[in-house]
Amino acid sequence: MTAAALPLGAGGSCQAATVSALAEDERQIAGRMKRRDRNALLLYGVFGFVVVVIEEVAVYEFHMVERFGIAPLLVRGVVFLLLTTALWAALLRANRRLVCKLMHDKQASYESVLLAYDNALGLKDAYTGGHGRRVASHAHAIASALGLPHEQVDSVREAASLHDIGKIGIPDAILTKPGKLTADEFGVIKQHPVMGAAIVESIPLLARHAPAVRHHHERFDGSGYPDGLRGHDIPLAARIIAVADVLDALGSDRSYRGAMPFDAVVAEIGKAAGTHFDPKIVGVISKPSFRHALKSTAQDHSAHPLKKSAPAERRGNDVDRGNSTDRIFQREAMQ
Secondary structure (H helix, E strand, C coil): CCHHHHHHHHHHHHHHHHHHHHHHHHHHHHHHHHHHHHHHHHHHHHHHHHHHHHHHHHHCCCCCHHHCCCCCCCCCCCCHHHHHHHHHHHHHHHHHHHHHHHHHHHHHHHHHHHHHHHHHHHHHHHHHHHHHHHHHHHHHHHHHHHHHHHHHHHHHHHHHHHHCCCHHHHHHHCCCCCCCCCCCHHHHHCCCHHHHHHHHCCCCHHHHHHHHHHHCCCCCCCCCCCCCHHHHHHHHHHHHHHHHHHHHHHCEEEEEEECCHHHHHHHHHHECCCCCCCCCHHHHHHCCHHHHHHHHHHHHHHCCCCCCCCCHHHHCCCCCCCCHCCCCCCHHHHH
8 A cells, every 4th residue: 555545545434434424413413403393383383372262262252352442452462472482482592502512512523533633643653643732732822822813723723733644644664764764755754744635625524724734844935845835825824833843843852852942942943934934923932921831831741751763872873963954944844
């Protein structure tokens, strides 16, 4: 099986399972709502008929119009209106409760899908699995600091949690290789954004995140991959994820180096503003208040050290250890 075949096949089967489960849920929910609405309408009809009959009989038998005038008829109408309104209010309340429950259940299911993908990556590569959750946290913080609407902030977080899903299709021998990657191996690594976008696009619940997943390795100056987009042609979510990705990558232990201090990470990213990264986003993470918040997050993550993909004695075979910003980001891009 080729590297490209795996994610597409996995995506197809996931899509079929997801659509099948959702369709079954929809049929069950639709059935329950139809039965409830039918019973409510039947109750309303019977209740209304009984009330009208009783009132008409009372008016006729007691000669209420001749004895009391039009007032009893008006009272009858008002009472009927109040009872009808109360019945429909109860129905609407039941509707709201049901809709809220459905929305909550759907959101919980959606979050479980995101977590399942991250866990699947964790089974393949311990670093990549935890990395997705941390990048999602950083991306959420950046999007919030940019003042994006709440819905867009959540969307960025969701896309960030999926940004490396394409690595499911990368052979283990390349993904966890402790030494230097060859040009061909790096070419395989560079396929993961396209693979990931294909997987995400095949799942209706996640399809809107495909552009962010595809373009999170683009660079602001157009030198990235897979499509060489530049500047604001790169989706905003992808530009945010690119910064969040390196924030975590440089701040985490790797097979070829230890974690960099958080201030050093921000400084390295700052050197690449306008080339690798959107200067506006770099400016946001460079603010003292924001850096303090992210530093706290980074310290929390460091309390749970990641499993290294290779023993320390094998690090001597690695490359790109210099202090050059381009070299650092080139090596991080390979991962």
